[in-house]
Amino acid sequence: MFNINVKIKPSTIHGNGLFADEPVKAGSTVYQGNAELDLIISEETFSALTTREQQFISQYGAHSSLDDQWHLPHDHIRFCNHSNNPNLKLSYPDKNSHSCHIVAVRDIAAGEELLQDYREFEELRECLQDL
Incomplete structure (x- = not known):
């Protein structure tokens, strides 16, 4: 869930993007994952899905090397675009938990x-090879 207000708007980077709707201080937690609400998909289940379903999940979700599963968020974080010079980063405050x-x-x-x-959280997204 987001700790700040956000909006989805057209992006100059790709399609729609996620935009801060308020100022954010460096070091602030912008988002906390919620495994109870997100869809968690095993590699076995993912492999059995149709090509269209796999494309959707790989477009809007992420594969985690921590648990070798696909994670599809329940909220707007899926609209956060990639940058080689990002303003956000992943943090794992509890190293014993997969909660990010x-x-x-x-x-x-x-x-x-x-x-x-x-690239911080997903090594399988092939489109990064072209960036």
């Missing part, structure tokens, strides 16, 4: 697009 937080790496202005480096 996303924190601001610098101050973020209201209206600024929220960006992550997808």
Whole structure:
């Protein structure tokens, strides 16, 4: 769930993007994962899905090497676009848990697009080879 207000708007990077609707201070936790609400899919289940379903999950979800499962978020975090120079990063405050937080790496202005480096959490997204 988000700890800040966000909006989905057209992005200059790709399709629609996720934008801060308020200023964010560096180091602030912007988002906390919620495994109870997110869809968690094993590799076996993922492999049995149709190509269209796999494409959707790989477009809007992420494969975690921590638990070797696909994670499809229940909320707007799926609209966070990739950047090699992101303003957000993953944080695992409890190393014994797979629960992740996303924190601001610098101050973020209201209206600024929220960006992550997808390589932090997903090594399977083939589109990064083209970036």
